[in-house]
Amino acid sequence: MTVSDLTERELIARIQQTLQPAPPWLTVGIGDDGAVVEPDRNRLEVFTVDAIVEGVHFDPRLTPADAIGHRALAVNLSDLAAMGATPRLCLLSFALPPALPCDDFDALTRGIAALAALHRIHVVGGNLTKSPGPLVVDVTAVGAVKRRGVLTRAGARPGDEVYLTGTIGAGSAGLQALRTQPSGAGDDYAECIRRYRYPEPRVRTGVLLGRNRAATACIDLSDGAADAARRIAEASGVGMILQAEALPIDPSTRSWFEARGADPVTESLRGGDDYELMFTVRPRNRGRLRAVIDHAGVAIARVGVCTPGGGVRLQRTIGGVVEETLPPGFGHFR
Amino acid sequence: MTVSDLTERELIARIQQTLQPAPPWLTVGIGDDGAVVEPDRNRLEVFTVDAIVEGVHFDPRLTPADAIGHRALAVNLSDLAAMGATPRLCLLSFALPPALPCDDFDALTRGIAALAALHRIHVVGGNLTKSPGPLVVDVTAVGAVKRRGVLTRAGARPGDEVYLTGTIGAGSAGLQALRTQPSGAGDDYAECIRRYRYPEPRVRTGVLLGRNRAATACIDLSDGAADAARRIAEASGVGMILQAEALPIDPSTRSWFEARGADPVTESLRGGDDYELMFTVRPRNRGRLRAVIDHAGVAIARVGVCTPGGGVRLQRTIGGVVEETLPPGFGHFR
Numbered sequence: 001m002t003v004s005d006l007t008e009r010e011l012i013a014r015i016q017q018t019l020q021p022a023p024p025w026l027t028v029g030i031g032d033d034g035a036v037v038e039p040d041r042n043r044l045e046v047f048t049v050d051a052i053v054e055g056v057h058f059d060p061r062l063t064p065a066d067a068i069g070h071r072a073l074a075v076n077l078s079d080l081a082a083m084g085a086t087p088r089l090c091l092l093s094f095a096l097p098p099a100l101p102c103d104d105f106d107a108l109t110r111g112i113a114a115l116a117a118l119h120r121i122h123v124v125g126g127n128l129t130k131s132p133g134p135l136v137v138d139v140t141a142v143g144a145v146k147r148r149g150v151l152t153r154a155g156a157r158p159g160d161e162v163y164l165t166g167t168i169g170a171g172s173a174g175l176q177a178l179r180t181q182p183s184g185a186g187d188d189y190a191e192c193i194r195r196y197r198y199p200e201p202r203v204r205t206g207v208l209l210g211r212n213r214a215a216t217a218c219i220d221l222s223d224g225a226a227d228a229a230r231r232i233a234e235a236s237g238v239g240m241i242l243q244a245e246a247l248p249i250d251p252s253t254r255s256w257f258e259a260r261g262a263d264p265v266t267e268s269l270r271g272g273d274d275y276e277l278m279f280t281v282r283p284r285n286r287g288r289l290r291a292v293i294d295h296a297g298v299a300i301a302r303v304g305v306c307t308p309g310g311g312v313r314l315q316r317t318i319g320g321v322v323e324e325t326l327p328p329g330f331g332h333f334r
Numbered sequence: 335m336t337v338s339d340l341t342e343r344e345l346i347a348r349i350q351q352t353l354q355p356a357p358p359w360l361t362v363g364i365g366d367d368g369a370v371v372e373p374d375r376n377r378l379e380v381f382t383v384d385a386i387v388e389g390v391h392f393d394p395r396l397t398p399a400d401a402i403g404h405r406a407l408a409v410n411l412s413d414l415a416a417m418g419a420t421p422r423l424c425l426l427s428f429a430l431p432p433a434l435p436c437d438d439f440d441a442l443t444r445g446i447a448a449l450a451a452l453h454r455i456h457v458v459g460g461n462l463t464k465s466p467g468p469l470v471v472d473v474t475a476v477g478a479v480k481r482r483g484v485l486t487r488a489g490a491r492p493g494d495e496v497y498l499t500g501t502i503g504a505g506s507a508g509l510q511a512l513r514t515q516p517s518g519a520g521d522d523y524a525e526c527i528r529r530y531r532y533p534e535p536r537v538r539t540g541v542l543l544g545r546n547r548a549a550t551a552c553i554d555l556s557d558g559a560a561d562a563a564r565r566i567a568e569a570s571g572v573g574m575i576l577q578a579e580a581l582p583i584d585p586s587t588r589s590w591f592e593a594r595g596a597d598p599v600t601e602s603l604r605g606g607d608d609y610e611l612m613f614t615v616r617p618r619n620r621g622r623l624r625a626v627i628d629h630a631g632v633a634i635a636r637v638g639v640c641t642p643g644g645g646v647r648l649q650r651t652i653g654g655v656v657e658e659t660l661p662p663g664f665g666h667f668r
Contacts, residue, residue, distance in 0.1 A: 027378060032569075033416035033554055034382035036479070044361060046369035048475060049425040053465045078472055078560075082367035091383040093472050124381055131387045133467020137428050138382060140474040143368070188594050198594050205570035235366075255405055 002097035004104050004329075008128050013094070014106060018113035019123050026089075026124055035124035037089060043144035046085035050075045054134035062178040063102040068137060068199035069111025073224060076141035077119055077201035078282040082220040084151035084210020085143025085202060087119045092126035095136035108137070119203050149210035151279070153216035156236035160216050160280040163289070165202045165296070167248040168225050168276060170195035175255040191252055199275040205296040209279055214288035218279040225271040226326055227247025228278045229304075229312045236280075242269075242304035242326070244316035245286035265316065269326070280306055337439050340433035341496060342462050348440060349426070352492060353457050360423075360458055369458035371423060380419035384409045388431075388468035392591070393547035396512040401531035403445025410475035411453055411535035412609040416554040418544020419477025426460035429470035433507045442471070452535050483578060484517055484543035485552035486614070490570035494550050494614040496638035499536045499630070501582040502559050502610060503602025504529035507590040512514035533609040541632040543613055548567035548622035550615040557589040560603040560660055562612045563646045565637075568613075576638035576660070578604075578650035603660070609653065614640055 003011060012030065013165035022029050039045065054060055060068070074091065080087050091244050092112065096105070116123060121141065161192030162233045177189040202220075209215040219228045225247075233240045249268045257264040283288050291298050314326045337345060346364065356363050361476040362370035373379065386406045388394055394402070407460050414421050426446065430439070455475065477626060508530030516582065536554075543549040553562045557579075567574045583602045591598040615623050627634050647658040 004664070026514075027431055028417075028484065029483075030485055030500075032488075033413040034380040034418065034477070036484055037379045037381060039377075039379055045371045045373055046368040047371060047425055047476075049427045049459060049461045049472075051429060051461055051470075053429055053463050053467075055466045056464055068393065077365040082372065083362075085368065089381070091474055092384045093427075093474075095383050095385060095387055097468050105525075105597050106532075127383045127385055127472075129345065129387050130390055131468060131470070132389045133387075134387075134465060135472075136429050136465065136467075136470055136472075138383075138385065138426075138461075138470075138472045140425055145370070147361075149368055150362065152362055152370075154366075154520060205626050218367075267469050 001101045002098060002132070003096050003100045003102060006102065010127055011105065015109045020031030020117050021084050026122065030125055037124060040088065040144040041278050042146065044150060045138070046080055046083045046143040046145055048076050048079040048137065050079065051136055051138040052238050053136050054152060061155040061240040063197060065107035066111030069108040070115050070198050071102065072117045072137040073112045074199050074201045074275055076139045076208055077203055078220040078222065080143035080202055080279055081139055081203045082151065082229035082242060083143065083145065084149045084206050084218065085145040086207050087121035087141060089122050089124045090116065090139055090141040093138040094128050095133065096128060096332025097133065097135055102134060102173055125195050132194050134230050144318040145210060148213065151206065151210045151215055153217050153219050153232050153329055155216040155236035156232055156238050156306050157216060158238055158306050158308040160306040161302050162240060162242065162306065163279050164225065164248055164276055164301050165283060165298050166276045166301050167250045167253065167266060168221065168274045169253040169271045171199060171250050171273030172267060173253045175273055185269070189252055189256055196273055199273065201275050202298060203276045205292065205298060206277055208292040210290055210297055212288045214281055214285055214292050215279040216282060218277055221274045221276045221278060222272065224270050224272045225278060232278065232280065233312050235309065237309035239309040240304055241307055242314045244314055246301060246303045248299065248301040276305060335434060336629055337430050337436060338464070339433045340436065342386055342622045345462055349443045352443050357456050360456065364459055366609060367476045369567060374422065374478040376480065378481055378484060380417045380477040380479055381416055382410050382413040383556060384472055385472040385475040386414065387470050397531060399441035400445030403442040404449050404532050406471040406473050406611055407449045408471045408533045409444045410537045411455070411537055412554040412556065413474055414477035415537045415540030416552050417477065417479065417484065417509065418483045418540050418552065419479040420541050421455035421475060421477050423456050424450065424473055424475040425493055426457060426487050427472040428462050429465035429467065430462060431467065431469055432464055434469060435638065437508050444500065459475070461555055479544060485540065485544045485549055487551050487553050487566050487569035490551035490572050490614040490640050492568055492572055492642040494616055494640040494642050495636055496560065496574060496576065496583055496640065497615060498610055498635050498637050499539050499632050500610045501584045501587065501607050502555065502608045503583050503587040503598060505533060505607030506601060506605025507587045509607055523586055523590055527629070535609050536611045536632060539626065539632060540611055542626040542629055546622045546625055547614055548619055548626050549613040550616060555608045555610045555612060556606065558604050558606045559612060566612065567644065567646050568612065573641035573643040574638055575641055575645040576646065578648055580637045582633065582635040587633045638647060
């Protein structure tokens with residue numbers, strides 16, 4: 001059975017079955033011309049939208065349908081996290097190829113619903129359309145943040161230290177591993193593959209960083225760490241020096257790239273499938289950062305410093321000589 | 335030159351050039367991980383999302399690119415109007431085939447920007463992605479409404495009178511006319527074609543109906559008037575009798591269908607490209623409705639009445655005999 005065997009109403013009913021009960025602030029939910037919502041008192045709202053497209057952002061042969069759903073919501077949660085916002089509500093818009101099996105449709109929505117439940121973001125509405133083209137999963141997410149807790153890319157100053165959550169490069173290694181061994185099972189890189197398929201948006205860390213004003217700038221790594229560094233530098237009007245030795249690259253990621261003759265540092269900086277956060281902290285606010293680290297539930301590594309001069313450089317000791325360079329960002333048009 | 339010759343950043347810059355200056359409530363606009371917005375004080379928010387897909391909702395040979403943009407926003411404005419909400423902000427998400435000419439991209443965004451300026455809805459963010467498939471234009475729109483001014487489909491009671499804004503069937507006739515004469519120029523049905531390409535969402539009427547509590551239920555006609563009637567009836571738990579003679583069908587629409595041996599009433603009730611509103615009014619609130627009619631700037635016709643029994647019927651006098659029937663809705667999966 002494919003989605004073309006069902007009416008829009010039947011498909012919506014299948015989505016609704018996966019959702020949590022409506023929160024009290026949802027005055028009118030799915031089923032009218034729009035959803036009616038009571039805003040969060042004394043909070044600003046953060047809006048973000050991101051689409052993932054079959055054949056561009058995922059290959060359905062390598063990504064189970066529930067992972068497609070997970071990733072579609074995760075990219076948006078990651079954007080909210082980078083702004084310091086607590087996830088609140090989202091809207092889903094799917095363009096569905098008629099041949100999409102109902103089982104995949106169900107798994108897709110299950111992947112979204114599971115991550116939504118985890119982060120208490122409520123699906124308040126959406127749109128389903130058929131399409132002669134690839135599957136497109138478009139998610140609009142809305143979060144809430146106190147005025148003082150808003151994080152942007154623009155607040156870094158020279159002397160601020162640069163940090164990364166989690167590790168980088170694993171998503172990229174995971175995707176390469178899947179392409180090499182599509183079965184993906186039982187190999188040494190299961191963790192990289194899991195990171196690629198089910199990235200964990202750093203929602204808690206982003207909210208904590210904003211709430212206690214530890215960070216001066218923040219961005220998520222959707223286009224890679226090198227790109228993120230350049231964007232903070234540009235938006236804040238600073239330069240940045242990253243230390244290659246300090247970059248958090250886990251052993252299996254390192255070993256994946258090394259075994260293929262690639263440089264783990266370069267690959268991990270370029271890799272576009274990490275949904276970690278990069279942020280900057282004034283040295284005198286290290287105490288605040290400490291409090292965040294205690295509650296974030298994820299490792300946080302200091303990887304560099306902001307400088308007065310423009311440009312982002314990577315400092316790296318090769319054969320006892322300090323070299324400076326930076327690989328390009330994950331620059332495809334997306 | 336096509337969109338694949340430009341970077342995402344360049345394309346975003348082209349969109350930004352078409353937009354109005356940022357309103358004071360927009361704390362962080364396009365260019366960060368999310369847009370930061372100050373909610374409207376003492377208002378509820380209405381959220382809606384709708385996508386239009388090349389080959390499903392429009393044929394690019396029949397619909398100029400600026401009309402595609404116009405329609406993509408109009409369907410969302412129409413949803414906000416049906417809820418009684420004043421448009422406030424929107425987010426755009428485009429899946430772009432690489433071969434899309436830049437001129438079409440510019441016209442598409444111009445079509446959105448022009449309608450956005452007219453209704454004072456601000457584009458606060460968006461997402462661009464390439465796609466191997468058809469053009470997909472996904473718009474999420476947010477409006478503001480006082481708690482007392484929210485309109486839903488669910489408030490109609492037996493005895494309430496049923497009204498329609500504007501006229502019905504013109505969009506459907508316009509699309510047929512375009513398909514017959516793709517050049518579209520200089521024919522008798524230019525007005526129908528204009529209605530198909532550039533529908534006018536009834537934003538002002540919807541807001542007025544909610545604000546002075548004239549309407550008990552409201553819906554927009556995105557899937558046709560017959561479908562709209564059924565949805566109000568179902569959501570409100572009432573029946574409905576529509577009067578064929580009272581339906582607002584303009585002469586060129588009527589003549590288009592009659593010239594082709596089709597029944598204008600049936601076709602106009604089924605047609606899915608009208609963005610009018612259907613709403614219900616308690617007879618004792620006719621005075622309030624009068625006030626709305628005075629300021630709505632669009633004709634409003636009484637077309638029927640709600641009944642205690644379920645089901646929607648069409649009453650029609652054919653050869654002196656009253657018949658009752660109702661054509662099916664615009665029921666394609668979309």
